[in-house]
Amino acid sequence: MNVSHLGQASPSLRRLSELRGAAPQRSLDARALAALAANPGCRRRALLDAAGVDKTALADRLGRPAPFGQSPFAIRRGLQFESRLKRDGYAVLMEPLRRLLGVPEDEVASLAVPDLLPSLSPAMRTERTSAALAEAAADPSAWTLLDRPMLRLEVAGSPAYLEPDALVVHGGRCTVVEIKSFPVLDGSADPAKVGAAARQAAVYVLALQQAAARAAGREPSADPYAEQDLPGAPELTVLLVCPKDFSNRPVAMPVDVRRELSTTRRQLSRMTKVEQLLAALPEGMTFDLARDDSGAPTRPVEELTRAVEAVPAAYGPECISTCELGFHCRAQARCAGAVEQLGRGVRGELGSLRTVEAALAAAGRGAEPGVEPALLAELGLDEASERLAYAARLRAEALAAGGVR
């Protein structure tokens, strides 16, 4: 992982800011990082995120807006649940945490909740958080809750600011607390949602590990399973706080994120360094929408499309649910006849056949009547093509037998 600090005047940062144009920078959050880590080969997303480009606005301008949105009902319910947890000096939140962390009843009264100055800029808030964390970790007997702390993580050479829901600090160590509004029903929650929350929490743990290493003046350990023995270092088990069954009452679930942590760490370090991505760009290219005074974008769509196309994407159907540009990249993949439009697994199955046309051509040779299987090998097809030709022959025969054709 690249932890070098880029100064204000660094050429990379200047180029990234040019790419963004006059628009304000979008900061990467943990959810976006988790999505990015799920598709580390996508240069397009890596570059747009590093530059802080508003991908939603970009997708709008490209003519294929992102299908995302959150219902006002869901937002209200999430806020309600969170505010309920924080009522009466975090009593409801601490109740399930107490049982899990073994917080004695009488000690909860002395829970310290330092002010983290939420109205400041992200960089200032990060400073404030690390100061509060150091202070809390210095006294092993104290119980401290950091409400909405701010953390920083370097991703492909550019900083990302992250905001976990809460951190509980005790005994010189901290535990990430993630509040989610999906329920734990009869003791178990939707594994897909727990997995997404764990990936998100792993990003926070990674940021905390780096912060602890920086504070102690050491290199972060490369071993993902190594417990850090530093003041303020995070536990590798996070607490997920969710509504219990169909109620508003919270229940806390410990989730071991070591596996997610090692995946995230590997994927993020594999992410092409932003300098390399920038070096490959044509001179003068930007993603600036060039908004006029009324805020309407004036940049010609064709020019913008060319700019986006200058950075290669790694499209897969999963992108539609995680990336704002999913529809745009899908249209491109369909135009190019790429086999990835049918799913990432398909590409492995078809071997060297990369387009629908090539695959169908290989299949077509097998479906021709009178081709003996022994001859297929002699046609000089590779293994994937040969198997496809065999499949095509079987399919044609079965459809004829079933009276469909």
Add this chain to the structure above:
Amino acid sequence: MSLLSTLARLEAVRGQRAEPLATVRHRHLSDRPMVLVPLAAAGEAGAPLAVLLGTDRDAPRLHLVPQPLNRTQRSEFLAAMAADVVPYLESFGEQVELLEGSEKDPVSGEKLPVVRELCADAPQLVVPNAAGVAHLALLGRSTRFRRTAEDPDPGEYPAPTQVPLLGRWLTHLTDRAQVPGSSMLLSMTGLLARHWATGQSNLEDQHLAARMAWHLSPSGLEPPATGAVAAEWVESARDAEGLLVHPPAGPSTDPKFDERVLAPAILRYDAAVAVRVRAEGSRDAAESERAAGLVERARAELARVLLAAALPTWHDVWHGLELLRELPPADHLPDRWEGDRWSFTMHRDRVAAGEPPQPRRDDAVTAARKLAQREREQAKLEIQEALDDPLAMAERRLAGEAFAGEVVDVVPEWSAGRSPKPRPLLVVRTGDRPHADPGREVYRAHAEPAQRAEIVSAESGEVVVRLLSGMGRRKDPEPGSVPEVGSRVVFTLFELAPRQSAPLPEPADTPWTHGGPPVVGEDSPAGADEWE
């Protein structure tokens, strides 16, 4: 995804139309299915918003919760839904077949004749997608423990009697839907995915309307088209107000719809209710009447927008049923449907006997039984589908688990010994490449009675097998039991009758490794539910 279905998807991309994945229909379709399109309120698990349901395509009925956060209204909604669904389900319990069997008397050990009832038909619910099934399961879980006014301790919010009954039925049906090949509760996306491939990924196929766009041109699209263009139009086309032209199949609604249409409509309803409460407080009869009219109008407006959100999906489900009915039914459907009829009959009997609702969590024996049943049914389904459908058999042939070909020679031979039995050799010309070593036992598909054979040699293009059974008791094979030269044969490497697994212990004999015998009353069925 297998290579054959990938190939079908590639063909669908070329033609921009759905391509067949089956030559017959592999799921039973009832003559009188009930279609349900459930909608859920965002942000809360299993919170119902509305349901559009019915057995008549031209007469769907809408039930709705005007204020999704109001628990009393939710209860009323569930009662109305129960009054609609439960009579449909129970109507199938009236006509029964009587089957004679025997049962071992537990005391004397003698076999006693018994007559068992089996319902002549079973209900069938069809929902748009897998999320719809999951939503019904959540509704079942949240209602089956509800206490009613008839309970000894009805609690603060007693529910109408039919509500927990609906919960028990929904739990049973969603549980049964986990059994491979069952047809009592089906999702349309699942049904379509079994029978056709589209030119898009599995993920995109979860969107019912986008899937349907590979079969039929969506209504409203000009010029009419099928395939990727139509699917994308259905997924993303919005009108001037920013609302999706074709609303999603639910249960989640489009967030923009929630924001721009639903939230204001609910707000107006709440305001009308507040006016009514004030008017009733001031005892002004004329004002009360006017306020009641306001509430009525606000409710009608909500019903209008929710109907508009669910109706396109309702039509999609019925279109899907139409497509499926065009396929000829598979031969083994009555056999699998009988399993559903037994499942229905047994649940009917449990309800009639006054047994408590299904527990929150299964005990070890029940869980093991369910798992064993699902594994058994999965194996049975795979065999039956392969026998019923040449395309399903093609999957097995491609995997090297079966081979088909023409008999080019028959060599009559006999076994050694005092009474020789026929053991003829068949030479089969085939293009398939079965993973078959000499000596491996194979099974002849569609043979009546069942016929086993043994691989003698397998070379590219030609497999020699020796028939071992199914030829009668005499020295010469029964006429017609040995395939003639020139006939087509299919042999499988997998057995055509699934094996029986070892019996599981009685609940009282649960070993300590699995928690020991279940303790009665540990899981209080009608405990204080999470009802706030």
